[in-house]
Amino acid sequence: MSKSGTGGGKNPRDFVSQKADSLSPSGIRKFFDLISTTEGVISLGVGEPDFSTPWRIREAAIHSIEKGYTMYTSNYGLPELRQLLAQSLERQYGVSYHPGQELLITCGVSEALDLALRAVVNPGEEVIIPDPCYVAYSPCISLAGGIPVPVPTCVETGFTIMASEIEPKITAKTKAILIGYPANPTGAVMTKEELSQIASLAEKHDLLVISDEIYAGLVYEREHICFSSLPGARERTILLGGFSKTYAMTGWRVGYAAANGDIIEAMLKIHQYTALCAPITAQMAAVEALKSGEAEAQKMLHEYDRRRRIMVKRLNDCGLACLEPGGAFYAFPSIKITGMRSEEFARRLLKEEKVVVVPGSSFGQHGEGFCRCCYAAPLKEIEEALKRIGNFVRRHNATT
């Protein structure tokens, strides 16, 4: 018997599961409405390139549609894409994955992250994450039934997660360490030594490492270290990556996971019943990106590098102390000089100077006192935004 509208039944709100209800809304979402109603805003609040996908890649995708490539692909992803990806990982990082059993193409690295966690976490098991970190880590762990255990990182150690800080947090329930370097929001990168210590720690305590390397293609003045390329790390690592940042393909939603075949098999089971496969057009585009996207990717990388240096200098010049980020496209300056909380800083900066930054607190408790400024924006906008931020800081300098 169906319940009619006005009876004593549930409000739609009551149908929402406790799990969904318990997730805190993204701090970024709250900001969105505020921005939409303000005119003349310069945004340093984005998390994606300001370039469109290189034409070659778009053109290949259009061609694939014309040719009728509009069907499902293998659950694993297009064989050609996995083949090229395996070659690319081997060539760049010297780490080899079997394209048939050890690679899985996903709907963006976001899906890969979700699959990885759901495939390995049992109810109540703990996953260690850096704080601050990407907004999805903690909710995805919770959704998988796990418990996120944040390890504070700080500006003094360049926002890298230290093995010595992780170890005291390890309990009998710890299942995995989830790291993402180069990091969103801090732009931090980790050295081979620092990563090796984490690899040793994982081995010592028999833990899995989930390494989100979506920004691997955006590393400045040094080589990216792929976690699974570290001695002994491959078999206990789930490597996550994608095409979004390197090739300016955020909207295509195509990423991947690379791991031991048993783990990929477990992830595949969830993937086949949920996403089924990544969109074929996006996979076709990714094939072209791997075949011919390198030159354009390098060009974008050089452009980000120039903007990065300008942004870091201007931030420091105006009193917002900022480390030089080694990767991604974010600067993460301290706003201590203003004496404001990071949400207040971001809100007032938007109101008074019409510049959008993301409050550091959106990325975890230890992001408080900082804000994220994205330098994937035209240089002119960066210069103008930093001029406005300079004015703002001069007006609100709490130290004078």
Place this chain on the structure above:
Amino acid sequence: MERIFEILENDARTTPEQISTMLGIPVAEVEKAIKEAEEKRTILKYKTIINWDKLNKEQVWALIEVKVVPQRDVGFDTIAEHIYRFPEVISAYLVSGTYDLSLLVQGKSMHDVAKFVSEKLSPLDKVQGTTTHFLLKRYKDDGEVLEFPEEIKRLPITP
């Protein structure tokens, strides 16, 4: 040094201070490199790309293919020089293929350009023949799309 020129080629108004920050080299070094490049004519000039069509100015451009007779010892250079000295010639290239010189010529009207071809260019001794193509529309100049450059269509804030 090449990186300095890449930056300037993209935006000639980038200041030495900005370049110095972008590349992590001292301002004085950037200034010195630019000065030297100007003296050596590695940097020829600082120009602006203008879409004259927006000003409704009466102007026409033509691509002219020129077939010439090369000369002993100097090849194409002397006749090329003779031709590119005319102020109507905006660009001049020696090319491979069925003709030799490719010219971009500018005039106030089609008549103007036709007059240049018939009175100045064609009568030259070493010129064997010309083919004139009037430009109907400019889509892309020096790497810049004129009409519809792509906008950034991002949301203002994303994770």
